[in-house]
Amino acid sequence: MGILLAIIIILFWTAHLLYSLLYVQTSIANPWMWFHMLVQGYLYTGLFITAHDAMHGTVSVNRKINNFLGWLAAFLFAGMWFPRLRRKHMLHHQFPGTEKDPDFNERHQNFWLWWFGFMKNYVTWYQLIIMAVLFNLLAIIFPQPAIFAFWVIPAFLGTLQLFYYGTYVPHRKPHTPDMDIHRTRTQKRNHVKAMLTCYFFGYHHEHHLFPRIPWWRLYQTKEQ
Template structure:
């Protein structure tokens, strides 16, 4: 059966959300042992799926999940809230400011610092008190049913690791230093496997700025 192209973005978004939810449920209910190497592999897989949630929300910010604005924004809201209690509208405003004022003082993603100072500046710019309260309440509610070790290892840790993945490959590497193009962005060498596992092709960052309307799962096509 041929899939209507207008629904492909929705299917991709729901697949990412579904994989994240399925693996998270399995991990939170898993009676694991620390000596099992699969534990550490699955932490990395869950980290990657967390990154996928944020990338899905990012696609929504560019209107590439669905031509139906309501559907597009609902999936954006769901993805970014599941990621870490973020509010979609706030991130939407800041992200488009990044595209409009890239590499300037008005760019909320840019800081002319080394990695750690830039990362902290980046996080402080996006994390809010309300978001922290939401996550704290969620953690304490989940503790009623879920072992705290599972929560910390498979819910909290992959989310935090994902922030490094997103920042390093999606912001720091592409925008550090000076560049000779209008988007002040660099790009990974062409390697679709590495580009996917590092940040859902957003290492092809110059190409993203050149074609912001290209969804993550088609971004590799822009790489010459």
């Protein structure tokens, strides 16, 4: 199931991107442009969730297949390097909500300052070069306004969605005793909301308790 869902998300992301670039008119007055932009942003979130599951080895029991799909999803998301992401993410699980947590910001709890520091921590120079090359390759075939609308902006939307529901809301201060050693809070039980907001990763405390549970089964760990 993990392999199937990973492939479905990657194919849906690719197909919807191509459809949007080819057929959706880029005009502020066109409501369908905004709709497809949001859909593509949601699919970007799915790409990263797939890469995230691969970091925990839950996409496939076959290590090579698991790592390949994780690498592919991370690369498609924003030219990111899967092994580097995995190393940082394991530190997040080892030291959540502390100075040693690469996802946490001890000094800045303001959403935008924290997000900026988060992005600065993960964005690399080679990633920017890769994205610049890909942008120019896409620009050979597709108009630049469409590339911005359906490739660039949705990537930022996906990043904001992942950061808000997967880092900022669950790990921000104040850290209370009920957050235990994982220093994370969780969404109330609402599977539809949890799926629409961040592929069940609003159930964040449950993820830290059961990191080997894949995203598509995470709802099963939610008791209340």
